[in-house]
Amino acid sequence: MMRKYPDTLTDIIADSGMNLNNISNLSGVSNTYLTKLSKNMINHPGKDKIASILLALNQRITDINAVLAEYDYQPLNKHDIPAILNNNRKRKIEGPLMPHYDRLYFELMLVVLEQMGGAKIVVKDRPSGIYQPYRLYMLKEFQLELDGEAERFLYELTGNVVRERLRLFEENCRNGQTITTYMCRECLNEALDKIITQSIADNDMGKLQYYAQYMANAASCAIKFPEQHSLLITDRCSIFEFLIQDAYGKKPALNFTGNTRHTFNNPYDQHNLEGFSTSAPALLKLFNTEVEMCKKAVTPENSPARPEAFSNYVSEKFSRWKVGHIFEEAMDELMSTPDFKLF
Incomplete structure (x- = not known):
């Protein structure tokens, strides 16, 4: 007799309050599959389907592993990553607001935006995070999990997601697609001062070097490819951060970011609502x-x-804190070739 598995996944889907089309867009799992699941036509859903649906609903890795155990699956591991990434590539940003959360969930959504291609417009307190070197990306705080196995998987999956996003960005750049960034002068000043002084205070020259490389990635692109990379300092603060992908295309998408000022590595810092994505014309307008x-x-x-204005601004800031050589060395390396090159 075939085993009857529990209805845990369908119960979670029902409790989400979202319709199947929304969940399909969020997870990359087809509407057809979700419909069969909701009608109890699938007794034993696939491991990757369970993981992708629950990731789209902002479940922690620890909680996803608990659900997987109810379906006789082992905890998530590196062998599950390709299928999860494949499902993520099928996600769509369509219609009303699609909320997302900080860290992994936010990174998954950014991959979806990056694969859309087209012109990108960013309003932020510094250059888009897409210019960050991989090693700096991975120094971010990670969501707390309840066991080491879940922590290791979270780190590995996040690393794969970040690498995919950076790869897509480089492909888009080589294909001639544009990115324009508007940065409030005061916000940029505060951001630069904060990271430079904190790194110096912590005697963390490694992190400061990564940060210099991040700034150099953006600055060198603006100088070498001014028609594609535009970094503009404004005398206006928009307060919030946002990104418009495929800004001049037929189906642009908006990614609105809640401006998280402080993070804390403690048990209470779990699901921070990062913002939302949408393709609603009224919001885009x-x-x-x-x-x-x-x-x-x-x-x-x-x-x-x-185009050299941003580079001069950053160079002056690093020099003011007596670490100008770190930024200049990074710039020299990137400017040594006319070709596209990033750290």
């Missing part, structure tokens, strides 16, 4: 108005006609 206001706030000395 509102955020495009924000972009137009940022354009008007770009000062002449930081205009698109001066």
